[in-house]
Every structure is written in structure tokens, then in C-alpha cells.
Amino acid sequence: MRLIVGLGNPGERYEHTRHNAGFDALSMLADQLGVKTAKLKGNSLLMESFVGAEKVLLCKPQTYMNLSGNAVRELMDFYKLTPDHLLVIYDDIDIPQGWLRIRRGGSAGTHNGMRSVIASIDTEDFARVRIGVGANPPGYDLVDWVLSYYNTPEERQIAFDAYHKAADAAEEWVKNGVESAMRKFNTKKPKPAIPDETGENA
Numbered sequence: 001m002r003l004i005v006g007l008g009n010p011g012e013r014y015e016h017t018r019h020n021a022g023f024d025a026l027s028m029l030a031d032q033l034g035v036k037t038a039k040l041k042g043n044s045l046l047m048e049s050f051v052g053a054e055k056v057l058l059c060k061p062q063t064y065m066n067l068s069g070n071a072v073r074e075l076m077d078f079y080k081l082t083p084d085h086l087l088v089i090y091d092d093i094d095i096p097q098g099w100l101r102i103r104r105g106g107s108a109g110t111h112n113g114m115r116s117v118i119a120s121i122d123t124e125d126f127a128r129v130r131i132g133v134g135a136n137p138p139g140y141d142l143v144d145w146v147l148s149y150y151n152t153p154e155e156r157q158i159a160f161d162a163y164h165k166a167a168d169a170a171e172e173w174v175k176n177g178v179e180s181a182m183r184k185f186n187t188k189k190p191k192p193a194i195p196d197e198t199g200e201n202a
Contacts (some may be wrong), residue, residue, distance in 0.1 A: 002051075002174050003081055004029065005059045007068050007090040007113040010045075018133040019146040021091035021163065022113075025131060026157050029167035030058055042078075043071040051174040066112040069120025076121060083126040087173050088117060089166055093146065095132030098158040099187035102129050102169055106179045111117075127178045129166050132187075134161075 006026030014020050030038075033049040035058065040046070047058040057079070061071035076086065090113055095101055105125040108114035118124050136145035150156045169185035 001057065001079060001081065001085065003057045003059060003072075003075055003079070003086050004170050004174075005061065005068075005072055005086070005088045005117075007065060007088060007111075007117075008060060010060070010062045014147065017147050017149055019065065019091055021131040021133060021166075022089040022180070024159075025089045025129070025163040025170075026058055026060060027168040028163045029170050032167055032171070033058075037039050041066075042047045042074045044075060046075070052170055054174050056174060062117065065113040065116075067116055069116035069118070073120040083121060083123050086121075086126040087128065087170055088114065088126065089129045089131065090114060090171065091133045092130040093133055093135050093142070095130055095134075095187075097132050097134035097155070098162045098188050099132035100129060100162060100165055100169060100185050101132070102173075102178065102182045102186050103127070104182075127173055128180075129169050129173075129181075129185075131162050131166055 004026065006022035007012065008020035008023030012017055016024060025159055032049050035047045035049045038047045043061060043063045045060040045062055049056050049058065057075065059075060060073065060128060061068040063071050092113060093109065104127055107124060108118050136142045142180050150159050169181045172181040
């Protein structure tokens with residue numbers, strides 16, 4: 001059994017904001033897996049499905065972001081899951097918008113939801129998919145930035161594509177592990193252009 005957690009804040013006020021990237025990616029994964037119903041279990045909105053023969057739990061914590069770890073710990077204890085069976089999907093301001101960074105472990109960085117998860121399960125050693133939402137522009141308060149909406153159709157399309165890739169990466173993690181997901185779905189940095197003999201970029 002695997003547990004895939006999308007981080008976000010419950011309630012209409014926060015729907016489809018940058019900080020709810022984890023929720024939106026999880027919803028897309030649920031759609032891809034044909035999940036139609038969800039149930040409230042403890043502090044989580046929980047959906048169940050299968051990827052191949054592997055049972056998968058899809059979780060949206062209902063605790064608000066800063067207490068996300070309470071919901072994760074609750075489910076891991078109830079289902080007797082170890083950290084290697086956990087994947088967390090969340091937004092990251094330190095990555096350009098639309099980029100993905102998949103890792104097998106690491107610190108929470110500036111993300112309070114991940115800080116809560118790490119503190120609650122007492123380890124950094126679990127897989128995560130970080131969805132880039134970009135840094136707050138100059139003069140833009142960080143909290144206001146992550147709780148803001150995508151402003152243009154272009155931004156919304158970039159976000160949609162990233163959520164789709166994050167959902168695919170989560171499926172790949174279940175099927176073939178985190179290393180395979182990293183190889184297939186981590187965004188590659190563009191290579192710098194090499195000037196040709198005329199001094200122009202090739």
C-alpha cells in the first residue's frame with residue numbers, strides 16, 4: 001500500500017491558489033485513476049484506488065497547511081505504513097513556475113506544510129514531488145503570493161501541465177520507484193546556447 005499526500009488548504013477561499021498545487025495535482029491523479037468518491041477519515045479527505053496491483057491512498061489533509069503532519073501521521077499509524085511508502089506533493093517558491101523537482105528525501109526548505117510533516121513523522125527520508133510556483137515578485141508579500149491565483153491563461157496552462165506531470169510522476173513512483181520518477185519527470189535546466197563562429201547563438 002502507498003500513501004500519496006497533496007498539501008494545500010481546505011475551503012473555497014484557497015481553491016486553485018499557488019499554495020494548493022498539491023491539492024490540484026492530487027485531484028488530477030484521482031481523475032487519471034478513475035476515482036469518483038472521497039471520504040473524510042480523521043483529519044484527511046481520503047480517496048482509494050489502485051496503480052496496477054498496488055493499493056494507493058490519496059490524501060488531502062483538512063488541517064490547514066501548518067498542521068498537515070497531523071493528518072499524515074494519523075494515516076501512517078492507522079495503516080501501519082513506513083516512510084518509504086509515502087509520497088508528498090507540494091508547491092515550491094524556490095523553483096521556477098511549472099518545473100518539477102522529485103527527490104527521495106531532504107529538508108522542508110521554506111514550506112511550513114512540509115515542516116509539519118517532517119516533524120510529525122520524525123524523518124526527512126520520504127519521497128516528494130515539488131511543483132514550482134516561482135518566487136514572489138519584488139514588493140509582493142510571500143504569504144499574499146502563495147495564496148494568490150494564476151493571473152493569465154498562460155500561467156494557468158503552465159500550472160495545469162505541471163500538475164499533470166506531477167500526477168504522472170506519482171504513478172511512476174508507485175510502479176517503478178523514485179529514481180525512475182526522477183529520471184523521467186524532473187525538469188531539466190536548459191543548456192546555455194553555444195555561439196557559432198559568427199558570434200551568434202547556435
